[in-house]
Amino acid sequence: MKAPAAAALASVSVVYPTPSGPVHALDDVTVDFPEMTSTAVVGRSGSGKSTLVSVLALLRRPTAGQVQLRSVVTSALSSDAAAKVRAGGIGVVFQAFHLENSLTVWENVMLPWYFQTARTSRSLAHDRALELLAVLGIPELADRNPNEVSGGQRQRVAIARALFAQPTLLIADEPTGNLDEETANGVAETLFLLPLTVGTTVVVVTHDKAIADRAGRKISLIKGRVSDP
């Protein structure tokens, strides 16, 4: 029996108007991401990988088609409603780690707490941040500032932040793009273990074949179309 999908795209197209005519970043993409699995999305630059990330993360509305998170159709949600869904169910990791240097590592990890409606206390949020840092193997960095830690460690901090709200779906866009090979392997291992360790569905967008091979499933994007679902 097929596992239920944590996220699914049905005939999704994204078209950008440009001075030289419309560009089809995603063209009639239909794909689903089963729960507690890891998927690598590969493709060359300009193949639509990052657009796929922004659509899956509800940061961009598709021009056509439907995006479903579990059983919820999200295509028609307002930006605030989409933010609410993100706050509870989606974690995103970016290539540029996007950590605030004026906050400590644990404060960066608990950034989602500031925007959550749940009345969790700050000390509970702090404990959760420390717990995630421990799961990711960097508990000793909690009180440092992000500019005092290495690139690989920063990306782990970013992953911890993405996991803070216990998302059902974690999307990582070129998470190893700024890292050396050894560090990249460590980060990839961490990411692809998440379905087993925390039960999150992981979607990793990468152009690194070696990283992609470590995922449970691999799909390829060519000129905005899924070539090998």
Next chain:
Amino acid sequence: MIPRGRIVRLAIQLSWASKLRFVLLTLIAAVAMVVFLVVTELSRLSSEDLKQSISAEAGKTGTYAVDFSSTLGLSPNALRTLVTGVLEPFAPTSSLTMVEILSDVSFDCPPEATLGTQPALIVLHKGLNETRGSISAGTNVCLGGQRVPPAAITVPTDAERLEWLGEGPGSSSSGLVVDDMYQRLVLLSDPNPPNYRFIFVTGRDRDQTFEIEKSLSVRFQTLMKSFGIPATEVPFNVTRIDSAPEIRRAATGVDLVYSLVAWGVLILGALGLLVAEMIVVRDRSWFYGLSRAVGARALEIGSLVLVDILFVLGVGTILTLILAAALQPIAASFVDRTFQIQGVALLRASTFPKLMLGEGLILILAGCYPALRAVRQDPVDVLEPRVL
């Protein structure tokens, strides 16, 4: 609903992270507010002086007199009640004064001729109490052939003479105020019937003589009919008695200039904060985008920017109060030496509502547009610039 304290805490943490920027912005806000306080105080002092001088020389703005040559059979009290009712929509009843005037009253006990014959003024209802001068304690005063104590007679102030008799300061002194206890004696002293004058202040620059006349005519119509007085021959006369509108306009102009300077400084301060906040929003655009990505809604992003400005304004206000208190003696001595004006008080309770209004203006000018920019920022553009 997101607990507001979290957003406030995060905004303050971010604001405090760049301390130099925060200190400089707070200084801009505080200096603008201190200048605002100084100019507002200067404006208050100079316009107060000017208004007092104008009031003494030319009466308060919108001062009217209604003269009754006949009471139409009413007692002075009944007349006052009637007139007060009519004038209520034009002026506060607290400003109304009613004076009984007998034009030729001899105040001397024969054969002396110290006070001579002059108008006697009996105040039947007084809006504001003023301290009048007294006559010499040794003066023999007689009214209607009877001796009265000199303390019963007082000398009207300049403003009262202007309002009650139409005489400006510097004119030959005439008219004495008689205590209302001696009203009957005064009435015996003058064969002519008394006139009644009502004085009131509308405070408005616009001339309302016609409207007041019309209202009085309507109210007195029935009484006049019963006395057989034709509607065209009204027993009263309404006169506007304040003067020098050009000087008043000039004084208003001075006020306006001060206000422009004070508010101009605040607006300049607000523009300074606006420029700084635009830079902050540009630098933090990735953070706002990231916050959107982790679940922040538009309101929370806007709040982060507005709290940043509010934090600067809040600390700026405290700094303003400290600076104003510290500068108080210097400002007082400077204003005294330069403008010969005493009584400077930078921290005056009446100034705080204006200051709060000014801070609201700064918040709107410096906060709204950056907040809107931050809210409208597409998170994809700042998080993944190479989206295509």
